Amino acid sequence: EAGVAQSPRYKIIEKRQSVAFWCNPISGHATLYWYQQILGQGPKLLIQFQNNGVVDDSQLPKDRFSAERLKGVDSTLKIQPAKLEDSAVYLCASSLAPDGTQYFGPGTRLLVL
């Protein structure tokens, strides 16, 4: 069974630029999550989707971050414009059901200069 796929794996941008991350969950997983993991900290949930609807986005900085999950499969997370403090690893996870085990992808490591 293929795992959660994410791309790109690494990205370096300058502040005020925009960036987008892509996630392909495990086939059949209805629930998808985006986390931000700053160096030395645990992952922080940004947004949770159930199919193509948002379940919770209370910790998503909506002035600069946006996410979508068209057709209830792949998802993209965008930052526009990026700030220095957005440097982090962005993790995508998926689960079969809202209360199921979350399976994590390898993450995208973002460096904002």
Added chain:
Amino acid sequence: AQSVSQHNHHVILSEAASLELGCNYSYGGTVNLFWYVQYPGQHLQLLLKYFSGDPLVKGIKGFEAEFIKSKFSFNLRKPSVQWSDTAEYFCAVSPGNAGNMLTFGGGTRLMVKP
């Protein structure tokens, strides 16, 4: 909002030593509790979880954790560590009625010396 504290940021042990990693959470209601592990160069993966029932939970690779409600704790244990247990360990909690709204602790880096 809930929070999770992992008091040991770095732990160094020799092989065959016993392991206990602390995890305390703050949340007034029913909780679900998790331990995740990230081996070097690998993805985060679930080690074990507690939803209800027996407060002593057994996970993969010989790990176990005990939920002590009165202490708001969910400590991870292993009687004899191996070099291959070198990894970063994360405790996480979610409200009992929202099984997957995880709040993670800051993580503990474990290094096991051969």
